[in-house]
Amino acid sequence: MTSLIQVQELYRYYGDHCAVNNVSFTLEKGEILGFLGPNGAGKSSTMQMICGNLAPTSGQILINGIDILDQPREAKRELGYLPEIPPVYRDLTVDEYLEFCARLHGIHRDRSRRAVDTAKERCGLTEVGPRLINNLSKGYQQRVGIAQAIVHMPAVIVLDEPTVGLDPIQIREIRELIRELGREHGVILSTHILPEVQESCTHVQIIHKGRLVLNGTIASLEQRMRASSLVVATCEPADVRQLYSVEGVQSIEETGHNRYRIFHDKDKDPAVRIAEIVVGAGWGLAELVPERRSMEQIFIDITQTSPQGEEQTA
CATH class of the missing domain: 3.40.50.300 (P-loop containing nucleotide triphosphate hydrolases)
Incomplete structure (x- = not known):
């Protein structure tokens, strides 16, 4: 055709x-x-x-x-x-x-x-x-x-x-x-x-x-717009070092009041393992939410960070 x-x-x-x-x-x-x-x-x-x-x-x-x-x-x-x-x-x-x-x-x-x-x-x-x-x-x-x-x-x-x-x-x-x-x-x-x-x-x-x-x-x-970060809230303060041990976790941002933003590899989904650690450690899992990136964020990321000449196939 x-x-x-x-x-x-x-x-x-x-x-x-x-x-x-x-x-x-x-x-x-x-x-x-x-x-x-x-x-x-x-x-x-x-x-x-x-x-x-x-x-x-x-x-x-x-x-x-x-x-x-x-x-x-x-x-x-x-x-x-x-x-x-x-x-x-x-x-x-x-x-x-x-x-x-x-x-x-x-x-x-x-x-x-x-x-x-x-x-x-x-x-x-x-x-x-x-x-x-x-x-x-x-x-x-x-x-x-x-x-x-x-x-x-x-x-x-x-x-x-x-x-x-x-x-x-x-x-x-x-x-x-x-x-x-x-x-x-x-x-x-x-x-x-x-x-x-x-x-x-x-x-x-x-x-x-x-x-x-x-x-x-x-x-x-x-x-592609699916989350590459998670928001986690616990009832008790979490030991961030244990969360860093999860495969795919890149960095963790503490936002206060026992809330954490966990950035991870795009091809990894550490949500299940993080939930297991939080529950197993007795910190109390109050919230675990994937963050979505808007199309506007993706557009800005691509046009500001893509090396010239590198085409990405979505």
Whole structure:
């Protein structure tokens, strides 16, 4: 099966500065890829190269098996793109605008009406077709932006910050729409909102200083978010030296009132042995709770501590 996107050894230089450094990844049908990175990491340059708006210094990009440098027109027909600011004409109605977009994508007039109706139905716009875009809420304007990206039924949909500026209800609706689109297309979601990735995506990758430093599934990321520390509370003061004897324990922080934070190796779970020691020593086990790391903490850890060039597979 041909991957919908194949990026191979992608480089982009601006003068002597290497903004994108040896980036490679694939996107399959049914996958929703969350693409993350701090400002200046090379995320926007990578997205522009995938969409054909920026030429790579070297490397290859295949869109549904078509080389975007050798056959740009054919490759771009397989792409749907929603930039951060939706490219809508506010003085047109939803129907007029989507019909215009259908013609731009080369859909014959005989088929454009059906294509527009399908896009409106998928994006929840059927009832607002005759309305001026300028009179729609921001959430509905965002839906119109997504509709123009899918009106020609592309294999790949690229969404750049699709929920910025929306209220919580609109955000939930757009996230549900993205999940629905992911069932029939490959989707790349570029965002700075970390919960967005957890809620909407099946895969995640983080770019830092031009290199991919994390690439994996959301399920593996959530596994990574599991505790690498335990909070233990005892009724009587504990002998910390005995706790240090447990395999995998790295350090222990005493937080007062017979409470201890125990840091341990990520691939070890010393909870059972610690409970046995506490109970056996008669200290009284009042609490033993694994601490979860948030996605924000993982993002900060990776982008601040990952050696340049080292990719981690979640």
